[in-house]
Amino acid sequence: MIIAQGHNLEQRFGAAPIFSKVNFSIENNARIGLVGPNGAGKTTLLKIMTGRQEASQGEFTVNKGIELGYIAQEHDFDEEKSIWEEMLTVFQPLIDQGQQLEKLQYAIADHPEDEDLLRRLDQAQYNFEQAGGYTYQAEIKSMLNGFNFPEATWNKQIASLSGGEKTRLSFVKLLLKKPPLLLLDEPTNYLDLDTLDWLEAFLKNYPGAILTVSHDQYFLDHLATQIFELQHGELTVFKGNYSQYLAQRELRDQQQEAAYEKQQEEIKREEEFIQKNIVRASTTKQAQSRRKALEKMELVDPPKHKSKVRIKFDSARPSGKEVLILKDLAVGYPDKTMLKDISFQINKGDRVAIIGQNGIGKSTLLKTVMKQLPVKSGAIKYGASLDIGYYDQELQGIDYSKTVIDTIWDRHKDMNEKDIRSILASFLFTAKDIDKKVSQLSGGQRARLTLTVLSMEHNNFLLMDEPTNHLDLDAKEVLEKALADYDGTLLFVSHDRYFINELANKIVVAKDGQAKIYEGNYTYYLNEKAKEEAAAQETAAQEAPVVKAVSESKFSYQEQKKRDSEKRKLERQVAQAEKDLEELEAKEQEIQEAMADPAIAADFSKLGPLQEDLTAVQEKISQVSQAWEDASLALEEF
Incomplete structure (x- = not known):
């Protein structure tokens, strides 16, 4: 079923259109990836869909009753509340419903024989359960843990959170609301790999429609079933995931x-x-x-999608077979050790990815290898004939006060201006751009300039810290290919799973202050991780002592309420079965006494019907006895 549509949408910036004649529809279970180069108008289109910006022409319509979910830059929080209190506000109607249910339970305690109250309580409990009244707290806990808010943080005041934490919390709150149409703008930014994997699994089973803008090809491959390409002012719809697109x-x-x-x-x-x-x-x-x-003649347009970015990495000389050996290495700062017991070897031609949670020490490890930070303990052995190049994710390797052309010229004084301009043009720097100061460039332009500098050094060992940050999908694809064709060795930090999967032949996982190596790409790592977790669960199950039923005090308030409800229901079933048995047994006694009357015993026409009645009553007694036994056994478990 179609729940939303774009009709002939157009958006202009001055006289020039950003896009025009944009038409699309969104099904109720859609999984759509919106892609296109930076500046194509993807975020603008999202703002039009949410009503935050008015289209120059056309309209976006949503079916009645369909709520849109979108994370705005301004956070919708009461900053005085704790994380847990703020997440509870999503379920306020359910909490109110639970309070009404509790009032009914107190009323029943005072009037246990009131049949009308009992019926109302049963219906109220059913409605509460169906609405998620016994599970919403578990849902909040799961979502907070998934977005890396451990239980120790739940009582933190929102005002004390960082900007990044507030953005993640906005995401949690939005997903808890479960709007029928979810619009996401770069949802994977600033999330670590574990959170990305969790989010991906959650969104696959999301009950509504999703449209997401993302530069994360892995995310789009695993989530999207449709791709909307917005480019050159036009929107084209493709079926399938990103690779199929x-x-x-x-x-x-x-x-x-x-x-x-x-x-x-x-x-x-x-x-x-x-x-x-x-x-x-x-x-x-x-x-x-x-x-x-x-x-x-109607002219055929040339293909518009050929990427103009041209990146090439090659080495001036080969390195030795052994490139880098780390032995019992510890890295960090004078007052803090970030990672320790790091031992692995990198050989010529390896593509090694370092992954792990934000802030765990991945960049610190690279800086230590680059000798920007001293070794805390252990050893680093460098191979023979190494020429090391370094890409800093903070793009601090270039002087922001210099112009673009001087950034290259100062490093290569013998090159003529024409050749420098040609190289910069291959990295999409125009004649106007090259005379700008680096400080005037966008993040994407600075990233491309840093890559330009690095490509001209002809190193045989590249260390790269988040090289895909700031790059659009087209530039990332070109970088992936350039590094895949690179004849040297690569050690890189990244949270881009597609990039890692395409390049890496080894994965170093930084976790809990240590590093573990996996001999394969990201898919191999995920498979091995799943095997390890399954084995750990099996071992824990085998080693766990046999535990009797959990005491009621260990259940949450809502869980305990549900158990109390079930217990009362079983008690009523047992009481009703006992009452029915008493009546049936009296009926059985009455029939048996009648059959013992000499006058009836001698008259088959009277005895036959009585025997049929007795058989029916005894069968009924057997059924009620079984029901009583089942309810009694269940009740004993409480």
């Missing part, structure tokens, strides 16, 4: 390129014919006719 786009561009080249050849032939024959009296009419046909 790339294949379809490549095929489309190949077909368009073939059609374009064929038409250009045809145009060239026609123009040559016209030029040769227009002045000849015998052929001038034919030439004029062809000229008119040529003027009316």
Whole structure:
């Protein structure tokens, strides 16, 4: 079922349109990835959909009763509340319902025989249970843990949280609300890998529709079933995930390129014919006719999607076979050890990814290898003939006071200006850009300039800290290919799972202050991690002592209320069964006494029906006895 539609949407910036004639529909169970280069208008389109910005033309309509969920830059929090208190506000109607239920329970305690109250209580308990009254607290706990808010933080005042923590908490609150249409703008930014994996699994089973803007190809591959491509002012819809979209786009561009080249050849032939024959009296009419046909010809556009970014990494000389050996290494700062007991080896040609939670020490490890930080303990052995290049995620390796062209020229004084301009143009720097100071550039431009500098150093060992940050999808694809073709060795930190999966042949996992190595890509690591967790659970189950039923005091308030409700229901069932048995046994006694009457015993016409009645009553006694036994046994467990 279609729940929302965009009709002929257009957005202008001054006289120039950002996009126009944008039409699309969203199904109730949609999983849509909105992709396109930076500046194509993706966030603008989201703002139009949420009503935060008005379209220059067209409209976005949503079915009646469909609520949109969107994380705005301003956080919708009461900053005086704790994390837990704020998350409870999502369920306030349910909490109110629980309080009404509690009042009924107190009323029953005073009037246990009131049948009307009992019926109302049963219905209220059923409604409360169906609405999630016994599970919403567990849902909050699961969501907070999933977004890396451990229980120790739940009583923290929201005002004390960092900007990043507030953004994550906004995400938690939004997902707890479960709006039927969820609009997400770069939801994977600033999330560590464990949180990303958890979020991905949660969104796969999300009960509503999702439209997300993301530069995370792995996320789009595992979530999206449709891709909306917004590029060159147009929106094109593709079926499938991101990888399937790339294949379809490549095929489309190949077909368009073939059609374009064929038409250009045809145009060239026609123009040559016209030029040769227009002045000849015998052929001038034919030439004029062809000229008119040529003027009316509908031209095929060349493929628009060919990336203009050209990145190449190569080494000036080969390194030795052993590139880097870490032995019992500890890294950190004078007052704090970040990681310890790090031991692994990197050989020539390896692509090693370091992953782990934010702030655990991944960048610290790279800086220690780069000798920017001293070794705390253990040893680092560097291989022979190493030329090391370093990409800093904070982009501090370039002087912000210099111009773009001087950033390159100062490093390569013998190069002529034409060659420098050509190299910068391959990294999408225009003639206007190259005279700008680095401080005037955008984050994406600074990232591309840093990559330009690095590519010209011809190192045989690259250390890269979050190299895909600030890059759009097209630039990331080019970087992936350049590093895949690189003839040297690579050690990199990244939270981009697609990038890791495409490049890495080894994964170093930084966790709990230590590092563990896996000999494979990210998919291999996930499989091994799942095996380890399953084995740990099995071991824990085998070692766990046999425990009797959990005491009531260990249950949460809502869980205990549910147990109390079930207990009262069983008590009523037992009491009713005992009452029914008493009546049935009296009936049985009455029939048996009648059958013992000599006058009836001698009259088969009277004895037969009585025997049938007795059999029916005894069968009923058997059924009620079984029901009583089942309810009694269940009651004993409480």
